[in-house]
Amino acid sequence: MQPIPLRTAVIGSYPFPAWLEFASAHLDQFGSEDIAEMIDDAVVAAIHDQLSAGLDLITDGEQTRLDFNLSFYGYLEGIEPEPASPRRWGPPAHDQRGKHTIVGELGAPTGLGAVEEFQRLQRLAPSGDDAPALKASVPGPYTLSGRLLPNAAYPDRYAVTEALLPIVRAELEALVDAGCREITVDEPSMSCYAYREEPHRFVDIFNRTVDPVVGRCRLSTHLCFGNYKGHPVGYRRYAPMFPAFLEMTVDEIHVEMANREYAELEVIGLIAERRDVAVGIIDVKSYFIESPEHVAATVRRCLQFAPPDRLAFAPDCGLSQTARWAARQKLQNMVAGVQNVRNEL
Secondary structure: OOOOOOEEOOOOEOOOOHHHHHHHOOHHHOOHHHHHHHHHHHHHHHHHHHHHHOOOEEOOEOOOOOOOOHHHHOOOEEEEOOOOOOOOOOOOOHHHOOOEEEEEEEEOOOOOOHHHHHHHHHHHOOOOOOOOEEOEEEEOHHHHHHHEEOOOOOOOHHHHHHHHHHHHHHHHHHHHHOOOOEEEEEOHHHHHHOOOOOHHHHHHHHHHHHHHHEOOEEEEEEEOOOOEOOEOOOOOOOHHHOOHHHHOOOOEEEEEOHHHOOOOOOHHHHHHOOOEEEEEEEOOOOOOOOOHHHHHHHHHHHOOOOOHHHEEEEEOOOOOOOOHHHHHHHHHHHHHHHHHHHOOO
């Protein structure tokens, strides 16, 4: 059950301040202490916006991750970055991100950086009985494998996934040991490709990944259809995933709904029979600013399928590719709309 009925949360990422984007393109002009201060300041800004919105659960905004997957690849041994993306111009699409070549045994001797991120969040976020809960987000091994090219040693994506699985598992264990009690394992690639792959194989991969931390933290997964510069990448249907994905060993499953005009909303009722469900109620790919009244009406629709103690509400996906002014207002309106319905209970 949800710690708070109709809980409000975020997935993980938050827009970078404009100055951080500029500074990140000119890091050679800064010293190490300048950069450390800059990172702290960016996390403080992300925390501030989330606190101002009144969220029940916050993150560090992933302010040190310049790309959802590629930032983690900086911690991996045995890979070599592609010198340039294969396509740099024209309409944005995932082929502009490029892929890495595997040149040796995959490993991450110093971890994936999530523990350091969480410890920074602990240090900078408020504490106390009235403080929001703190969450860390980590990509699952199948999603993490997506930008790595198979080779003779790792002949397909599943082989790469199996090599990454113990690395992600160790990161989850380290997070819990560091005091993290809320973790989202992001697996959008599983939701993007469930229609053409065997969903039970995905479930097995996921459950083996999270096994050491089950029961030691509140565990959730985020299932969406991709967001590269406002564009999805996958076949946007949840039907191929269920009921198989109900066997994932998690407390909560998050589903993207707002950008899909609440197609398949009934799936939240199926999820709520076994798990908590977080509904993506804010469209991160649109600059339509959902009003509190709009949010409240949608929350009431969701209550037709699931009880309040099983429901949480969040944006469809991370907010990193939404302008900060819009992200700020969307979060404020989301919390206000949910609170209006909470007051009616």
